[in-house]
Amino acid sequence: MEIEDQLDRIFFALSDSKRRLILTDLSEESKTVGQLARSFDLTMGAVSKNIKILEEAELITKSKRGRQVYCHMNFDSWRKVAKFIAMQAKFWERRLSELESYIDTKVSGEHYGR
């Protein structure tokens, strides 16, 4: 269930528009927690907690420079998410076309599915 837990964390992290905004912001350049707090008009505590959620989902990484903490978008991890979703889509797409050709050739009335 390890991968499933990881997906839980990723999707949960992405389910909040503030966090997606932070992620988009970090995609342009790495920023400190304080910079993010000022950008999004939140306390540092609040940003720090959201950052933690994104970090646990492995969507970002952190690095220290003195007393400042820089947050970096983890592009590798995002690529993985994109790949997973695209593959899932492709897989379902295949099933769907199989189903459609089955319906086209074998079935006529009584439409259950959709």
Place this chain on the structure above:
Amino acid sequence: MEIEDQLDRIFFALSDSKRRLILTDLSEESKTVGQLARSFDLTMGAVSKNIKILEEAELITKSKRGRQVYCHMNFDSWRKVAKFIAMQAKFWERRLSELESYIDTKVSGEHYGR
């Protein structure tokens, strides 16, 4: 903020492995709420509520046949999600390669980003 709300709902719906399992199950064939409840060892009430969450995210649709309610995977909506994520990835990818070439050509020391 309409699109953002939609994304909130979609990602939230996907953030639970039970709901992802239901979705995968429905990708094979449409099923009734009762069938899903039996498959996943949950009460109908619990399944019905999760179905509602997936429906509000427009990841599935429902249709009635007598007193049974069939749930269908909404492939169109999923394609939209996949497209959004892939586009986002591509957008960030481009930014990333711009950044990398910028670093390659102009900068030498002092590595902030990552």
Place this chain on the structure above:
DNA sequence: CAAATAGTTTCCAGATATGGAAATTGAAGA
């Protein structure tokens, strides 16, 4: 060392999620 600064964590309150049990709705069938 003391003061200031950047972040994190803790504590708190209010909001929301979750699923079981039971009441309710709506359709089928005797």
Place this chain on the structure above:
DNA sequence: TCTTCAATTTCCATATCTGGAAACTATTTG
């Protein structure tokens, strides 16, 4: 109509999420 069955909704308890305020940690600077 009365009963049964599929599903939804309501009620409830438990758990988690969220962000502000304040306490705490760690690092820089005077």
